[in-house]
Amino acid sequence: MISTSLKWIRPVKSTQRDIQMLLKSQCVCNCNVCFFSPVSHSLQYVYSGTSEIPNLPEFVVIGLVDGEPFVHYDSNSHKMTPRQEWMARSEGPDYWNKESQNLHGEESLFKNNVDVAKKVLTLHQSGGVHTFQRMYSCDWDDETGATGAHEQFGYDGSDFLALDLKTMTYVAPVMQAIPTKQKWDRDNTRKDRYKRYFTQECIDWLKKYVSYGKSTLERTVRPEVSLLQKDPSSPVICHATGFFPKGIVVTWRKDGVDMHSDVEVGETLPNGDGTFQITSKLMVKPEDWKRNSYSCVVQHSQKDLPVLLEEKNIRTNQGLPWGIIIGCVAAALALVAVVVGVVLWRRSRTGNRKADRHRQQWRPTEPQVTCFKACNCTQSLYWGL
Incomplete structure (x- = not known):
């Protein structure tokens, strides 16, 4: 089983305006949580239901292949639409009509699930802004043939149920989920x-979707690596941008040895062109890195890109091109969108992860993904609280 972490939408801790801004974005699906090896592929779907948020769809579905959004559906349009050119040219009207009909049926079930969950999980106080989410996926390694899958449900930013694929039983992290777990565990037809x-x-x-988008999904774009510093006394930031696929490792080395402290690794953020960026901050005094040999090493697609920490290699605010500044702002906005539509699969890896844990969790050679179920979405969701 490929492990995943997630970030659920937490409406209770957000203002209504925040959620509106998030859900209005078309980047709601850019999965900031799934990292893939060159031979590992994942098909994921995220269902998000919301209540009492004016002018926003109550039901949104985002489909992703290898972390790239490729289809979209919402309760305003009642239509499944492509989000990738390769998907638009590969399937005809029959496919889109069938998928739209299937998800229209899921929409009614999901809205009912939101209402039931509100009554049960909020002690019958059903008013206010709430979210209910389902995330599922399958993954496949095209070299070894290994496969895996994942399914999980969340309510108002907290775990509710998760599927154990080995036993085909559900794990209930909260007492309110036990009746649903027991009902589904007894339903052999459903299992x-x-x-x-x-x-x-x-x-x-x-496999079919990967064949459609092979040239896009399996491309490799090397990152551009820069050392940035606000002023001479500020931490030095190693900034890698413009890379694809998303799997990347950024480490700092002192005298050739990996550092496990004084380092802050940020989130991997989407750029607006389908590539990604990431930063890693070195928090040592200037006199220290000037006396010793420090370097930032970016590992991507099994290649090392080292940059020696020297004053001549550092770009300050005064010399920083506007393109990088604008790119960082755009990426930050995209990250906000990410949190939403996908609510997504990541119980937040904070920007304060230590370098050693970062290497363990984001090593590109490890097949890391699986987020949610997938495919043609023909299954109905049977809720039984």
């Missing part, structure tokens, strides 16, 4: 259907 879906149908769809 057989979902097991077949995750182990066969989903993988077949994933």
Whole structure:
């Protein structure tokens, strides 16, 4: 099983205006949580239901292949639409009509689930802004043939249920989820259907979508690496941008040895062109890095890109091109959008991760993903609180 972490939408801690801004963005799906090896592929779907947020869809579905959004559906349009050119040219009207009909049926079920969850999980106080989410995926390694899957539910920013694919039983982290767990665990017909879906149908769809977008999904774009510093006494930031795929490791080395302290690694953020960026901050005094040999090493697609920390290699605010500044702002806005539509699969890796933990969790050679179920979304969601 490929591990995943997630970040649920937490409306209770956000203002209504914040959520409106988030959900209005079309980048809601750019999965800031899934990192892939060159041979590992993932098909993911995120269902998000909201209540009492004016002028916003109550139901949104985002589909992603290898972390790239490729389809979108919401309760305003009632239509499944492509988000990638390769998807638009690969499927005809019959596919889009069928998927739209399937998700229209899911929409009614999901809205009912939101209402039921509100009554049960908020002690019958059903008013206010709430979110209910389902995330599922399957993954496939095209070299080893290994497959995996994941399914999880969340309510108002907290875990609710998660599927254990090995036993085809559900894990209930909260007491309110136990009745649903018991009902689904007893339903052998449902379990057989979902097991077949995750182990066969989903993988077949994933292979098909990968074949559609092969040239895009399997491309490799090397990062541009810069050392940035606000002023001579500020921390030095190693900034890697413009890379694809998303899997990357950024480390600082002192005298050739990896550092495990005095380093802050940021989130991997999407750029507006389908590539990504990341920063890593070195928090040592200037006199220290001037006396010793420090370097930032970016590992991407099994290649090392080292940059020696010397004054001549550092770009300050005065010399920083506007393109980089604008890119950072755009990426920050995209990250906000990410938190939403996908609510997404990541129980937040904070910007204060130590370098050693960062290497463990984001090593590109490890097949890291699987977010949520996928494919043609023909299954109905049976809720039984």
